Amino acid sequence: MGGIVALEVWRKAPDRDAGLVLMNTTPYADSPASQNVRQDQMARVRDGQLRTVVMEELKPNYLGAQTRDDTVLLEDIYAMANRLGPDDIYRQSAALMSRADSAQTLTMITCPTLIIAGDEDEVCPPDLHEIMHQAIGGSSLHVLSDCGHLSTLERPDRVTGLLTDFLSTL
Numbered sequence: 001m002g003g004i005v006a007l008e009v010w011r012k013a014p015d016r017d018a019g020l021v022l023m024n025t026t027p028y029a030d031s032p033a034s035q036n037v038r039q040d041q042m043a044r045v046r047d048g049q050l051r052t053v054v055m056e057e058l059k060p061n062y063l064g065a066q067t068r069d070d071t072v073l074l075e076d077i078y079a080m081a082n083r084l085g086p087d088d089i090y091r092q093s094a095a096l097m098s099r100a101d102s103a104q105t106l107t108m109i110t111c112p113t114l115i116i117a118g119d120e121d122e123v124c125p126p127d128l129h130e131i132m133h134q135a136i137g138g139s140s141l142h143v144l145s146d147c148g149h150l151s152t153l154e155r156p157d158r159v160t161g162l163l164t165d166f167l168s169t170l
Contacts, residue, residue, distance in 0.1 A: 002021070002025070003021075003024065003025025004096070004099050006020050006021065007020075007027065008102075010111075011100070011105050014110075014111075018112075019114070019169075019170045020112075021116070021163065021166065022113060022116075022132055023117075023151060024123070024124050024151055027102040027103045027132055028103060028128075030097045030099060035097045039093075039097075045086045045090065050078075050086060050089070054077060059074060061149070062077075062122075062123060062148055062149040063148040063149070063154065064118060064121075064146050064148035066154075067150075076153070103135075109137075112138065112139075113138070114140055114166040115129050115142070116141075116159060116162060117129035117143045118144050118147030118151050118154065118155075120146065121148050122149070126143050140166075
């Protein structure tokens with residue numbers, strides 16, 4: 001949700017941003033099809049099926065091929081979701097379903113912007129990141145190989161290096 005939050009912050013206070021990082025995100029509002037999937041998942045999480053939703057539904061969409069069967073990573077992801085709990089997951093899903101469309105905002109962004117995508121991200125595919133890169137003048141785009149939607153967990157060293165380099169320029 002970080003990229004979605006970053007775009008909302010830009011919309012509300014563009015003069016306060018020294019730079020933006022848009023990572024594994026989309027500028028678009030949630031589609032009706034995505035909203036239906038989220039509503040089903042939210043109901044199942046509320047019914048005590050958090051582990052099933054995380055391990056069986058999110059895994060194939062959120063992780064790249066090389067990390068999809070990494071049991072340690074999967075347990076870490078489930079532990080994070082479990083720490084949040086059903087109420088927070090419900091609130092996050094509701095926020096995602098009602099988020100603003102930021103496509104028109106992209107061309108107004110004037111601060112340095114780093115865009116990071118996973119080449120195997122099925123939730124927010126690389127072509128969405130290319131659209132953002134083309135719309136945001138002066139942005140830089142990095143597509144990480146063998147990586148899905150959770151780049152900070154799948155490629156932590158690469159993401160950290162990109163963030164460190166970007167922050168050193170601000």
